[in-house]
Amino acid sequence: MTGRSPANLPQTSDDPFQLDRLAEELVTREAAVSARQDGEFDTHDLPDFVSLSHDNPFLTSPDFNVEEFLLSRSNTSLSDLRMELREYLAQLKEELVKLINDDYEAFISLSTDLRDEGDRLARLKSPLGDLKSQILQSRSELQVIQNAIQEKLEKRAVLREEKALLHLLLKLSESVTRLESLLLIAPPENEATASLGANIARMPSHLTNIEDGAEDRSRGNRAKHLGRVAAEYTQLLYHASKARAQKCVFADEMQWRIDRIQSTISSDLDDVFGTTLLALTGGWGDGKVTEVEKNKSISDLTECLRTYDILGLWRDAEDVLKKEVVRKFVKKTIYPGALAAPPSPIVPHTPFPASKATSLSVATPMPPRTPYTPFSAFVFTTRNPSYPSGSSSASPYAHLLEDSDEPLAKLYSQALRFVERDLSTIMDIAEKVSVRSLHRPRPDKEVTIHASIRECLSDGKGFEIMANVIWEEFGRAIMDELGGTVFASGRPNEFRKHRELSQAFIRSLEFLAPSAHAIETMRRHPVYLAFEQRWQLPVYFQIRWKEIIGTLEELLAVARVEPSFAHDKNTFATPQANAVWVAITGCWSAEVFIPELCHKFWRLTLQILSWYKTWLDQALSKPDVISKASAGLASERAFANPSQSRSSTPSLTPEPSSAETTAVDDSILRQNVAVIVDVKAMRTNVLTIWREEISLMLPNAPDFAEDETDGTMAQEALNRVLSNLTSLIPSLSNEIITILTRRCCDALLPVRSIPSQFRAMSQKPSPTAPSYFISSVLRPLKSFFGIDGGGGPGVPLREEFLTPYATEIFDNVAQRYVYYLTAMKKTEESLRRLKRGKKTGFSLFGSANTAKDDDGKDEERIRLQMVHDVDAFGKDGESLGVALANSESYKALNDMVQALEAALDSS
Structure with a gap:
């Protein structure tokens, strides 16, 4: 079945337009919309039904797809679809017949109207041949005229x-x-x-x-x-x-x-x-020279340089300058015996008369420049050309040469004053001429003008007096005439001094350069590269390496710790640690350090710290005798370790230490304290020298990033090495705590004999003071830190380690105290069970047994004595910085004693 619109439904005579039905549908639709808005019920839109027509997209598509068409009619059964297609076919046939019927009359008349049109077309075609021949003839005549004109034009162009x-x-x-x-x-x-x-x-x-x-x-x-x-x-x-x-x-x-x-x-x-x-x-x-002649010479010089620049004869001008001015001075100044001969002074030009002062004679001194940093970028581009020349150079680096008594420094100073006096003005004029000749601004290319100037200068177009004249002559003369003396790396002190002076001379020349481009050109010059390669820096480093490592290797060959305390802050307790520190500071001292070897000295610093860590590992490994004597410490840790469970009771009772064990323990204590002092002092000093010196000397260059030595990476590497050193402190501290705990527990042994002492006394007064041995329980800890007035081995650690050591040892001793009281309880209970059927209402540790009146008084005295002993023990620990409120072991001990006292009061 096919859906039909209301217009196709049969119409009644009463309502031909079906207005009533449309009104009812409108009311129903509005009610449905309002109900949907009120949320009374949800409606679902039915799928759209697309009837078969000429506008159907599946039928009008150039490529008809059967599957898509069938899927679009998936809600229609095959029988209905067949009916729709047959109806649509009948509609098409009907439209085709109608179309033929509508145009049949015109089609028939068309054949009638075309009758006799062939003869008429033949008559129209006959004059076209004549017209074509005339047009071709005219065209040939025009072509002849055109060729003649083109020939004349070509002749005229020639x-x-x-x-x-x-x-x-x-x-x-x-x-x-x-x-x-x-x-x-x-x-x-x-x-x-x-x-x-x-x-x-x-x-x-x-x-x-x-x-x-x-x-x-x-x-x-x-x-x-x-x-x-x-x-x-x-x-x-x-x-x-x-x-x-x-x-x-x-x-x-x-x-x-x-x-x-x-x-x-x-x-x-x-x-x-x-x-x-x-x-x-x-x-x-x-x-x-008068002022007028001076100005005339400068004007002529500028004109000559401009002429050279116009002709592109920059190298010819540089050759003339070398031949007429520089080479003569170099031959007189730099020769094989120049360092042994007294330097001849460079007399400055006669100053201009004061009455004729002009812009060339009056100048304002330059402000001081930032000192040279070896790895910094260019911090200047143009020197002040009006700085007055004199006997001393205007360069901020020249004082390194003028203040030195070295013959090479005097030679460099003489050369520097010559350049500043005679060549600075020439370099400035040549630079201005080169830039001015390349400075041709265009309205549309003003932005790229500086880039074009730099590009032209980099192509060798322009004067390069600093590189091709000054440095080429001075550098080659130094290498040829003085190379055997200046570059002698076999004498490291003189070598470093010569390099420092040479670098100061180069920086002074760079200060006098007219632009940063002149400096870059000089540094790319073959003579400059050859000059830098003549410095045998690897050889110098090897010599310094042997000097730094020689003494250190001798001390590190002794694989034992021999402390010699100085009791000063940040000082070392062993000669090995002091030698390590001396070696590290030697790498970065002004008498040894060279900036170009910074990465090598940095690696050597890390290696020295690693060697020191290896030596500590070897020195701290105990011999067999010490190992056997220290084997008993393992049993002490069964009760001395604070992490042990409180419910467990140690089964071993240590005996008092022998003289041999005491000597070994004293040696271990001195050794561990010395190592801890050295490690902490080493870490503090190394971090200080890193912050104040090394971090400022390490360059931020790309090649250092590959070696993990730039900035944060370098500090991370240093922290790793120092962490390996400080990782020894916890184990050494635990060993110290174990020994001191055992000694304190040995002093606590008399607590087990308190009941027998009170029962054996003939006169039994009530106790009013703690036992005699309580004051000696923590005495080994006080003696170790020198609190009792003596000089204990742990005095250098008192400020930092007294509280943590005292807290842990106090907890361990309190645990042993609890153990002794628990053992006493078991002993007393065993004794009571042996008595013949006599029981009391209260016992020392809460037993139900009764005793005689004398036994009851003894138990009362023992309880009071324990209370006094525990209170004195807590006050003694509190005087050492122990927080009693945070000590679980002491709290358990105190609770046990307080429970006994409460039971006594109730009885």
């Missing part, structure tokens, strides 16, 4: 290119001619006939003075003249490169003249630059 090439060649020829005239080079056509002119042409342009209209070549205009020549030369190179790119033969023929111009410019520029350097660094005449 002519234009040839014209541009001719203009380029004319510019090239004019530039060559102009440069030859500016440089006073004879043209080619005059070389064969004018020998004198040729000789004049071969002279440097700045040394000739031809009155032919050329501009003045006086000393004041040489640098500017060469600057203009360099600008013209760059244009010449540009024109020559363009002509050569077009494979012009004329450019190749002019190449020899271009090379001659380049050679002439280079030679003239080198000569002017060298003259200017000599004028700036050495002065003229008597050496006095």
Whole structure:
């Protein structure tokens, strides 16, 4: 069956639109909605029924899937589905027939309307052939015209290119001619006939003075003249490169003249630059330089450096500076016997007159810089160029050289003052020229300008005076002339001093560097790398290792503890511990430590602590005699261990110690105390030196992270080693407590004879004081800590270990006290059972037996004596810091005695 809408239902004549039925359905629907909102009942939506129609998605899909269609009709039986499909097929046939019937008239008329259309199309096609031929003819004529025009345009383009090439060649020829005239080079056509002119042409342009209209070549205009020549030369190179790119033969023929111009410019520029350097660094005449001449020399120097930078001849300028200034000083200063000869002073330039002070002569001193840290990054980028030069260097590291009396320090100071006096200004000007030539900001690339400058400088474009001139000459001279003395690692003290002075010299040079890039370039220079490799640091470390470990190995070879107490805080009780501490401090002392060997000294420190732990393990292993004498301690721990169950009663009763056992115990006590004192002092001192020195010296470098020695990892490694040492303290303390407990329990033995003493007395007064032996029960503990006025072995441990030791020993002795009282109870009960049928209403330990009047008085006196003894024992322990309220053993002992007293009062 198929669902039909209300419109398909049969209509009645009374209600053709079925309004009543629709109204009833609306009321029913609203009631259902309101009931659902009120929560009266839950409704479930019935599955939607999609009738078969042209809009059904399964029927309109390009790929009809039978399974999906059947699943969508899963709520319809097969018979109903068959009926739906047949009804839908009948509907389709009906629509198809209707469609044919509606369009049949038009279909029939179409064939009638197309009659005689073929002849009409043939008539329309006949003139198309003529039109096509005319169009093709016009097209061919236009193509001929187009080809002619294109040919003329190509000829004009060739002519234009040839014209541009001719203009380029004319510019090239004019530039060559102009440069030859500016440089006073004879043209080619005059070389064969004018020998004198040729000789004049071969002279440097700045040394000739031809009155032919050329501009003045006086000393004041040489640098500017060469600057203009360099600008013209760059244009010449540009024109020559363009002509050569077009494979012009004329450019190749002019190449020899271009090379001659380049050679002439280079030679003239080198000569002017060298003259200017000599004028700036050495002065003229008597050496006095006026302010005007100084400023003129600086201006000429700047112009020469700018010209070198324009031409890209940075290395040529550096060669001139090395040859004219640096190399002469190096040869006079650094030679094989320089360390034995007295140093010659570096006289500063004559100061400018006070009346002519300018920005170059008036300067404000720089503030002091942060001291050098070996592993820190660059903390400066530019030196103050206006710092006044003098006899002492402005570098904050130079005082390490000036305050030393070493010949090498004086040589370094002399070289440093020379660099600061004669080369600092040159380096600053060269750096400014290099940066300014690369600083070409664009509106769209201002953000990356500094990156581009650094990239160009890293490619070798620019002056590198600090690396290629100063350090290359000084470093190579030191290695070649003084290498056998400076780098002699066989003498470690001199080696470390020489390295310290050399590092101070390098840091002083880095302070004078114009920028951080200059420092980076110097550190990448092959001479610098070779200089650093000459320091045989592994050899130095091996020598220091033997010095540090030698004495320590001799002491650690003795596998026994021989204490020698000093009773001072943080001092060591054994010579081995003191030697270990001396070795650790020796690794980080200023006379031994080198920053580059930091990781090796750190590993050596950890190894020394590990060796000390191994020695302690060997020294604390007892010989056979001591082991046999200490075997009796195991029985004591059966009752001395506080963790033992209270209900259990020891079955062994120790006997008083013999003289041999006492001597062995005294030796063990002294040995254990010495080890505990040394371990605690070692831990305190090592953590102090870690916090104050080692942690500041360890670098935060990536290679240290791999070795687990950077920052927190290094501290964790140190804590592990120290934990291995301090792990010995609990076992040593337990051994000390065991020995002292046994001695205290030996003093408690007379408590077992109290009943027999009272019964044997002829006169039996009531007890009013504790027994004589109570004061001696804890006396071994007092003697150990020196509380009774003597010097006991545990005096160094009194401050920290008195309370915990006393608490544990007191608990152990109290347990033994309870054991003795329990044994006395059993003995008394056995004696009463032997008596003949006489019983009393109360006994000493709560028995139901009765005794005679004398026995009752004896029991009363024994109870009172026990009360006095336990009270005195508790007060004695409290004087040692024992908290009686927290002692379970004493509480059990006191409860037992108090119960006896209460029973006595009730009887």
